[in-house]
Amino acid sequence: MDVQGKRHIPLSPAQAWEALNSPAMLRACIPGCESIEQSAPGRFEVVQQLEIAGHRTSFTSTLWLQDANPPHSYVLRFEGNGGSAGFGAGRALVALQPAGDGTSLQYQANAEVGGAIAQMGGALADQAVRGLIEDFFTRFERSARGELVLAPHGMAERLWEMMPPWAWALSTLVAVFILYWGLHGTW
Known part of the structure; x- marks a missing residue:
């Protein structure tokens, strides 16, 4: 499943890069994020509470950056495990380019899911994963615009x-x- 999009972020590319690598910003933007810890430079451990197709479950995930070219682009890899609910893995190519009074953030992501999530049916699983990816980038854009308050708590x-x-x-x-x-x- 592939998802791509483009957002205008009212920050410079350097500021957008910094925000995309900030645990506080990631916590505010990752859907259902309960906790996030930076385990190494460019590597994060995440716990999420998600509801997918009426099933609520806890996911533990690892996010890490590859091919980083600050402040222009990187590949974000992710692997998550939701126990009996299933698992997911994928990558997102994120590119930042100056655009007028801010930055053009372009992303192209693909993900695969397995286990109970995949058994919901391809279209429903794709819709759920697509929604999570779109939700992240919508929240990021809103946070950068000051419309979503960053909160280092629950x-x-x-x-x-x-x-x-x-x-x-x-x-x-x-x-x-x-x-x-x-x-x-x-x-």
């Missing part, structure tokens, strides 16, 4: 930070009401 905190202002206000009002009612037993 999913609940990241969801809170992504909430629109009206949801913050509503949540705060509900919390105040619950606190007041709990202390006084009446409104």
Whole structure:
């Protein structure tokens, strides 16, 4: 399965390169990322919680850079294991080029899956993997634009930070009401 795309990133190629190699940025952008640790230069160990075709599972993955040409391009290789859910492996060629007031980020990725994920059917498995890849690059673009707050903590905190202002206000009002009612037993 192949996925390719192009994004305009409002950063210089050097800044985009730095962001693509930042554990905090990767954590914010990798779908379902629970943790990420840099085990060596250009090598990351990732734990993800994913739901694929209604099945929620934990994946442990390794990401590593090959053929790095800072700040222009690299090949990102990945291997992941979800236990009984299956496994995935692939690579993504990422190229960064100056473009006006930022950088043109182009990617071409391919991935293969096996185990229970592959048994869902080729089209459904491809759709799930394609969605994960597209989700990563969408989040990266949004983070670079300042639309997605980088959070060095868990999913609940990241969801809170992504909430629109009206949801913050509503949540705060509900919390105040619950606190007041709990202390006084009446409104």
